[in-house]
Amino acid sequence: MDSKVLYILILSGILNVGYCGVIKDKTEDPNTLIDIDGYLEKYGYMESRPPFETEEEILNSDAYRKTAIRKFQSFAGLDATGILNDATIDAMRKPRCGVKDIQTPEEVAQADRPLNFYAPGYKWPSKTITWRASRPTRKLSEATQRYAFENAFKYWSDVTPLKFEYTYGEPDIDIQFAVRDHGDGRYNAFDGKGGVLAHAYYPTNGDTHFDDEESWVFRKNEGTDIETVAAHEFGHALGLGHSSEPKSLMAPFYQGFNPDFKLHEDDIRGIQSLYGTKDGEITTTHAPTTTSSGNDVTPVSPTVCNMKFDAMTLGPDGFTYVFRNKTVYRLNNTGVVATMLSRHVYPGAPRSPGAAVYMDNTKNTFIFKGRRIWRYTGFQLDADYPITITDSNYPTRIHAAIAFKSTGSTAQQIYLFNDNSFWEFNPNTNSIVPGFPLTISGFWRGIPAGIEAAIQWTDGDIYFFKGDKYRRFDADRRTLTKGYPKDKAPAWLGSVCGSAPK
Structure with a gap:
């Protein structure tokens, strides 16, 4: 067998894969390829595979590929021969969800032994979960869609203490129909009719998106059944990964509409391992074919209290906002008062931003990540943003930023920080002020290298965050305040972490 990257010519089209997307084969072109590797x-x-420079570097050995094929065959319920036979190719061509079947060893301790049900460790903190179809399709009536989604949720609420409530406000699970690139990144873009059908995110995001170019139908097989796809994707939105049980709803392959469908015992064991039975008891199984992932579900409070601050800024509404991954936490003087998806507060905001600042004289918020900048007026993204900075003096890795104002002054200056240096950024020209960078140690005495977030807060002092500690800096005297560093969680996140004064 040729040991180069392997492609198999098929008749029914190229297999498209996307993050957590249910997939169908393309059929328009009769001569297309599947990339088996x-x-x-x-x-x-x-x-x-990493980026390659030579042909030698792209070779995957026959033995390595055979082992991978054997793993796939085992997961798909086929004879695990390691031989790429017709049955294996047919299994790869099946409509399916695009989330990984096997996690890496760093992600799951038993990566080389696919589980039946798989719960990665994400779950909702409340047993009442709100939902809303904020952007429905026009291919079915809204009443039909609502009925389909209610039915899809009911599969899960029938076997757990979960309750699903429709809301006209901000939902936990936001359902949207979209086309092509719809803001989830180019690798998660939909690809038109016959490709990726839908995708969903684990808690506590839960957003579920459907490709609006598909032929959506309700309880039919002459198209794509919205209830069946939604029930599978809602399983992901509740915290379930894929199952190696082929009859399970959470198996990776789309199974079409079945009028007699019921959750498989494997689906039930999986969801009850997260949320318990209808009576609220958490269940486990000792069946030899089902094992836990080895990842304990972390309670919400410790997760929040131990989290890294990706970025921190004041907001135009007077609250303080802390960014972490896709989430933003709204803080007042006593701690966290709300947790939201950052893109629901700052539309289009990037995941894990490097820094953020608010300019109270212009009412603009700037979010920085790499060489890209997002600018908001209030909470609305300004036209033509985000932009990419081409200034050669601009730092490519920004870890923190402050909008600095001297006592008695109304002017603000934006300072950007990386490991050991800082720059002044001119928001009018989107460029670095001449004379920078300067060293952090030379100007901000007592502040360590590698800070992770910073803010000039409402009291006029500047706060620098690193790890689980923070330091208070007197802006006028340019000195570190005595008694610091202190633990950041009690002082900033509030009673959930044990309140403490700043």
């Missing part, structure tokens, strides 16, 4: 990498059976 790419498929095995995408779904966790082989390690992803």
Whole structure:
């Protein structure tokens, strides 16, 4: 067998894969290709290949590929021969969800032994979960869609203490129909009719998106059944990964509409391992074919109290906002008062921003990540943003930023920080002020290298965050305040972490 990257010519079209997306084969072009190595990498059976410079570097050995094929066959319920036979190719062509079947060893301790049900460790903190179809499709009536979604949720609420409530406000699970690139990144873009059908995110995001170019139907097989796809994706939104049980709803392959469908016992064990039975008891199984992932579900409070601050800024509403991954935490003087998706507060905001600042004289918020900048007026993204900075003096890795104002002054200056240096950024020209960078140690005495977030707060002092500690800096005297560093969580996140004065 040729040991180069392997492609198999098929008749029914190229297999498209996307994050947590249910997939169908394309049929428009009768002569297209499946990238077998790419498929095995995408779904966790082989390690992803790094960028290559020579042909030698792109070779995957026959033995390595055979092991990966054997793993896939085992997961798909086929004879685990390691031989790429017709049955294996047919299994790879099946409509399916694009989330990994096997996590890497760093993600799951038992990566080389696919589980039946798999719960990665994400769950909702409340047993009442709100939902809303904020952007429905026009291919079915809104009443039909609501009925389909209610039915899809009911599969899960029938076997757990979970309650799903429709809301006209900000939902936990936001359902949207969209096309092509819809703001989830280019690798998660929909690809038109016959490709990725839908995708969903784990808690506590939960957003579920459907490709609006599909032929959506309700309880039919002459198209794509919205209830069946929604029930699978809601499983992900509740915290379930894929199952190696082929009859399970959470198996990776789309199974079409079945009028007699019921949750498989494997689906039930999986969801009850997260939320308990209808009576609220958490269940486990001792069946030899089902094992836990080894990842304990972390309670919400410790997760918040131990989190890294990606960025921190005051907001135009007077609250303080802390960014972490896709989430933003709204803080007042006593601690956290709300937790939201950052893109629901700052539309289009990037995941894990490097820094953020608010300019109270212009009412602009700037979010920095790499060479890109997002600018908001109030909470609305300004036209033509985000922009990419081409100034060669601009730092490519920004860890923190402050909008600095001297006592008695109305002017503000934006300072950007990385490990050991800082720069002044001119927001009018989107460029670095001449004379920078300067060293942090030379100007901000007592502040360590590698700070992770910073803010000039409402009391006029500047606060620098690193790890689980923070330091208070007297802006006028340019000195570190005595008694610091202190633990950041009690002082900033409030009673959930044990309140303490700043």
